[in-house]
Structures are given as C-alpha cells and as structure tokens.
Amino acid sequence: DMKVTQMPRYLIKRMGENVLLECGQDMSHETMYWYRQDPGLGLQLIYISYDVDSNSEGDIPKGYRVSRKKREHFSLILDSAKTNQTSVYFCASSPSGWSAETLYFGSGTRLTVL
Amino acid sequence: QQQVRQSPQSLTVWEGETAILNCSYEDSTFNYFPWYQQFPGEGPALLISIRSVSDKKEDGRFTIFFNKREKKLSLHITDSQPGDSATYFCAARTSSGQKLVFGQGTILKVYL
Numbered sequence: 001d002m003k004v005t006q007m008p009r010y011l012i013k014r015m016g017e018n019v020l021l022e023c024g025q026d027m028s029h030e031t032m033y034w035y036r037q038d039p040g041l042g043l044q045l046i047y048i049s050y051d052v053d054s055n056s057e058g059d060i061p062k063g064y065r066v067s068r069k070k071r072e073h074f075s076l077i078l079d080s081a082k083t084n085q086t087s088v089y090f091c092a093s094s095p096s097g098w099s100a101e102t103l104y105f106g107s108g109t110r111l112t113v114l
Numbered sequence: 115q116q117q118v119r120q121s122p123q124s125l126t127v128w129e130g131e132t133a134i135l136n137c138s139y140e141d142s143t144f145n146y147f148p149w150y151q152q153f154p155g156e157g158p159a160l161l162i163s164i165r166s167v168s169d170k171k172e173d174g175r176f177t178i179f180f181n182k183r184e185k186k187l188s189l190h191i192t193d194s195q196p197g198d199s200a201t202y203f204c205a206a207r208t209s210s211g212q213k214l215v216f217g218q219g220t221i222l223k224v225y226l
Contacts, residue, residue, distance in 0.1 A: 004157070033213075035216075040123070040218055041218055042120075042203060042216045042217055042218035042219050043158070043203065043216040044216075045213055045214075045215075048212065048213060056212075058213065090157050090158070092157070101146075102148070102160050103150075103158075103160070103214065105157030105158050105159065106157050107155070107156055107157050108155075108156075108157055
C-alpha cells in the first residue's frame with residue numbers, strides 16, 4: 001500500500017519552542033518534499049530532498065531546516081518557532097529524481113504557534 | 115510573484131452542471147501541468163495532467179484544455195457531483211524538471 005505518513009497530525013507550540021515534523025514513505029521514492037499551505041497562497045515549497053543527505057532549498061526555506069538520514073524518512077525542523085509559521089505542512093514524495101511527475105502527499109500536520 | 119494563477123478563487127455549481135476552473139502561467143518553459151484535488155483534512159492527490167505538446171486531455175468527466183500560445187489552461191468537470199466538492203490546484207513543472215509550482219487553488223462546491 002503506497003503511503004506517505006505524517007506525524008503528528010496536530011501540534012500546538014509556543015513561540016520560541018523547537019518543532020519537529022516527521023514524514024515517512026513506504027514506496028522507496030528518491031525525492032521528497034516539504035510544502036506549507038496557507039489560505040489564498042496555495043502550496044509553497046520549503047525544501048526538496050533528492051536522496052539521503054541531498055537537500056535543496058525551495059521557495060521559502062527561511063526559518064526551516066530539514067534532515068534526511070534514511071531514504072524513507074524526511075524531517076522538517078523549526079528552530080525557535082514563530083507565529084507566522086502557523087500553517088498546514090505537507091510532506092510529499094515522488095518516484096522520479098529529476099523529473100517531478102506524480103507527487104504523493106501525506107495528510108498534513110496542522111501546526112499552531114502561539 | 116505568483117507564477118501560476120488560478121481563477122475563480124471559489125466556484126459553486128449545481129449537480130449536473132459543468133464546472134470550469136481556470137489557470138494561467140508566466141514561464142513559457144513550463145512543460146507539464148498536473149491538476150491536484152484536495153478534500154478537507156487530506157493531502158492533495160493527482161487528478162489529471164497534460165503535457166505542453168497536447169491541447170486536450172480527457173479522463174472520464176474531467177477534461178483539461180490547454181492553450182500554449184496564451185499560456186492558459188482550464189479544467190472542465192462535466193456532470194458535476196457533490197462528491198466533486200474539493201479544492202483544485204493547478205500546477206506547472208519548472209523547465210529544470212526539479213519541482214512543481216502550485217497555484218493558489220479553486221474551492222469548488224457542488225450543490226444538490
């Protein structure tokens with residue numbers, strides 16, 4: 001069963017706290033992504049990972065960092081979270097390395113920073 | 115700068131009508147255009163896609179019309195059903211092929 005799993009589904013943090021969002025996939029996809037979704041803005045790309053320890057900034061990387069130590073696992077880290085990082089975060093994976101065809105998305109993590 | 119734009123922001127149709135969702139883009143090197151469908155509480159899922167060498171792609175009740183010269187495309191949903199109520203995202207692949215750029219989405223509601 002092809003699946004992208006995100007944990008946790010909901011998270012509430014205080015401003016200045018560190019945040020760890022986790023994502024796993026069982027399809028052995030090389031490429032993984034982190035997006036955030038905000039009303040009226042659609043999906044904005046934060047980071048792409050092409051494989052283990054091969055990460056690249058997306059369109060809005062400021063305030064975020066990522067870690068990928070295993071092909072099936074991709075983490076998004078917010079050091080000292082800010083209120084404007086309140087959003088829904090989606091992880092996705094793709095079977096192609098250089099050609100982004102179908103993206104498979106997880107169900108998202110709704111993060112609230114107070 | 116929004117490279118992919120969608121209109122309208124929201125759309126309401128009655129069951130059985132045809133819903134038309136519009137999308138435009140700026141980068142003439144974009145060559146692949148998928149549409150993703152998202153239900154509340156879920157992640158987006160690929161619905162249908164088209165490559166820039168084609169001007170039409172059909173899959174059941176869903177059809178993409180593509181106008182390369184005007185840099186526009188549209189998604190037509192015929193015989194709309196309440197189960198089609200969702201947010202629809204138009205996306206475009208960059209010329210390098212490394213990432214997809216998404217539009218801001220159109221919220222579709224289909225009433226009985």
